[in-house]
Amino acid sequence: QQQVKQSPQSLIVQKGGISIINCAYENTAFDYFPWYQQFPGKGPALLIAIRPDVSEKKEGRFTISFNKSAKQFSLHIMDSQPGDSATYFCAASRNNQGGKLIFGQGTELSVKP
Amino acid sequence: ETGVTQTPRHLVMGMTNKKSLKCEQHLGHNAMYWYKQSAKKPLELMFVYNFKEQTENNSVPSRFSPECPNSSHLFLHLHTLQPEDSALYLCASSQEEWNGELFFGEGSRLTVL
Numbered sequence: 001q002q003q004v005k006q007s008p009q010s011l012i013v014q015k016g017g018i019s020i021i022n023c024a025y026e027n028t029a030f031d032y033f034p035w036y037q038q039f040p041g042k043g044p045a046l047l048i049a050i051r052p053d054v055s056e057k058k059e060g061r062f063t064i065s066f067n068k069s070a071k072q073f074s075l076h077i078m079d080s081q082p083g084d085s086a087t088y089f090c091a092a093s094r095n096n097q098g099g100k101l102i103f104g105q106g107t108e109l110s111v112k113p
Numbered sequence: 114e115t116g117v118t119q120t121p122r123h124l125v126m127g128m129t130n131k132k133s134l135k136c137e138q139h140l141g142h143n144a145m146y147w148y149k150q151s152a153k154k155p156l157e158l159m160f161v162y163n164f165k166e167q168t169e170n171n172s173v174p175s176r177f178s179p180e181c182p183n184s185s186h187l188f189l190h191l192h193t194l195q196p197e198d199s200a201l202y203l204c205a206s207s208q209e210e211w212n213g214e215l216f217f218g219e220g221s222r223l224t225v226l
Contacts, residue, residue, distance in 0.1 A: 004155070032213045034213055034214075041219065042219055043203055043217030043218050043220055044156070044203070044215075044217050045216075045217065046214050046215065046216075049213065049214070089155070091156075091213075093213050096211045097210065098207070098211045098213025099146060099161060099207045099210050099211070099212060099213055099215055100158055100169055101213060101215065102155075102158075103155040103156040105153070105155050
């Protein structure tokens with residue numbers, strides 16, 4: 001029940017295309033859902049986050065879609081660029097325990113020029 | 114220096130050695146974390162400190178011993194490790210424990226022979 005399942009494990013997208021990464025969770029006590037981006041040799045960095053009171057959040061080319069009833073959320077990267085090539089992690093945490101994140105397995109995104 | 118700094122970046126140790134990982138944050142945060150990142154596995158929360166007090170030990174074996182002397186410094190003392198402990202150890206900080214915006218260091222790559 002503590003798991004966050006992420007798919008796909010790897011993704012290849014052409015430049016200018018849309019990258020979509022999906023995550024699912026079981027624990028209904030989760031109320032904070034961030035996405036982190038990690039480049040090789042670097043630590044993960046927060047990209048965008050959402051709480052269950054909204055169904056969508058957009059920041060630039062990055063959008064989180066959230067489906068509370070299905071217990072699923074996804075990251076959409078519009079107009080994907082080669083510089084977006086990185087590993088993306090979804091995560092979840094419980095109320096007032098924001099930093100105690102449960103991470104998904106990660107998706108290695110490669111954007112081809 | 115800015116952000117979260119981890120030393121050493123790489124460490125090779127035998128199973129009978131004792132070594133320590135160091136983390137320092139220059140962000141004025143009050144919460145600090147150790148996460149473990151193994152190949153093909155999700156990031157795994159190990160320990161959480163909030164205002165120098167340990168608030169989470171995620172069933173971590175006693176061969177890993179954390180220390181948080183103040184809100185800016187975090188150590189992970191290692192002794193009698195096993196080869197399966199080889200991984201990237203990531204330190205992170207956040208404003209408070211409830212705040213899920215984690216700032217990660219670049220990690221310490223540990224190899225246990």
